[in-house]
Amino acid sequence: MDHPGNRTLMGFTRRIGLWLGVAVVLGGMAAVMLVLQLAVLARIVSDLAFHGHAISDELAALAMLLALLVGRALLQWAADMVANEGSLRLTAAIRGELLRHLFRVGPVGLTGQATGHMVTVLGDGIAALEPYFAQYVPRAAMMVVLPLLVLGMVVHLDAWSFIILACTGPLVPVFMALVGYRAQAIMDRQWTQLLLLGSAFLDTLQGLTTLRLFGRARDAVAAVAGMADEYRTTTMSVMKVAFLTSAVLEFFASLSIALVAVVFGARLLDGKADFQSAFLVLLLAPEYFMPLRAFSASYHARQNATAAMVGISQLFALPETATWAGVRDNAAGAPLVSISCEDVTAGYQPDAPVLSHIGCTFTRNVLTVVTGESGVGKTTLIRLLLGLLPPMQGRVTAVDESGVRHARWQDRIGWVPQQPRLVHGTIAENLRLADPTADPDTLRAVAAQADALSFIEALPQGFDTPVGERGAGLSGGQVQRLALARVLLRNPQVLILDEPTANLDPRSEQRVATAIARAAAGRICIVVAHRPAMIARAAQVVRLRDGQVLSGPHPHGVEYAA
């Protein structure tokens, strides 16, 4: 479930408050066991060394020591497991929430975002939150619990030791905050560099052909290498600060423990203190600083998470412009008969609409071709229909067979973009993205409908032929026909195709155009096209000009682009 407005580190932490609470309680119980364990150990050593006890006299105490040791280890293990489980659940939820949000932002809202940047935020960025929830938050709580327990014990044993520990302990977090202030700026820089590196990497990989063609491959490699080097330098700075923090912490802790030892030792020699108390205080003193050390080790997790949160918050802040396709229409049973744009104004800048007060209707069984000059707004109209761009004014609605008007019907659309995406896998796997249960006969049938069967069967491995990402290994026309077959496999009520015949030779163009005309039967079918073969088969042509629509049954008074 989404929690809008609660997407800060604190807000996220509250969502797993129960998990972290249980982890802290378990950790607190482990701390109590530790203090008891040390007290029992001090008593055993004192009894054996100074009170003439034999080992056999101490068997009960030794058994208790063992029980405390095991109990503490189990409790600490359980505390770590609970904190990690809560953290992993939360980060998985955040990742899903962010992905759903990006779907709602849609391709139009994401136009200005670099893909590499988003991949880094969704991957490394959210992974950087895990140690914050699993380690930093419980350790921050334990940094209070265990030292207070130790101080509570020491105050009964020795006032001087209590004063030394109580004065030196709080200095550690103060110093760490001072160092951390500088470290945060370095961490922020490191994250910005990682995001830039991610984007540069992806851009270079995607633009390999263009870069080679323009002789810029060497420059691109040098640019990425330069960025990687800057990232290395900043990472080394982060490590230097981390090293400095631990070194100073160790120094303070050692100094404080030494002071306790010297002061108590002197009084022990003077006969003003007993051995058991002195020994117990010396055992407790390092444990007093232990949670501070653990906290210090996880402090960089907080800084890393704070830096990563900047990118995560920026993505969450993007306004949602697309209809969420994950929401199913309740009345999906009744097939749609028409889609209408009623007095719709749409575009990307409020003061410069691309489409102005347009009205048009797309009807079932009527193959509609949308045409017009480049840049006139054909894709904008398709984005409106796909629910990727909300109208500034007016509305887009669909009516089903029973006359029910629907505002959400985008899950009934089958869409083939101008450059369809194929994924790394076989031809059959790519087709089955539309219907994972489709049997080989069904695949053959849809391939035949899309005029793809002959070329698939001519391949040595047929439907098992592997294709690379974005259809590598196939021609543009073959990719287009596979995408058409894939969309037909879903048997959509609405079929929208963007320039489906643009990359085909005249013979294939005729065959695909015929296949599309056939597919229009029983569907609302909208095709963006310039080419005559496709326009010739249209029963309705929607021509866009100057942000307006000229539509009518073919060919009444409409000029067609050749």
Ligand SMILES: Nc1ncnc2c1ncn2[C@@H]1O[C@H](COP(=O)(O)OP(=O)(O)OP(=O)(O)O)[C@@H](O)[C@H]1O
């Ligand atoms: N994401 C966007 N942000 C801002 N402006 C955009 C965006 N997408 C398109 N435009 C602008 O909207 C106008 C219409 O573009 P659109 O892509 O709808 O035209 P088109 O008719 O599909 O063109 P083509 O036939 O060349 O694909 C153009 O002026 C374009 O620059």
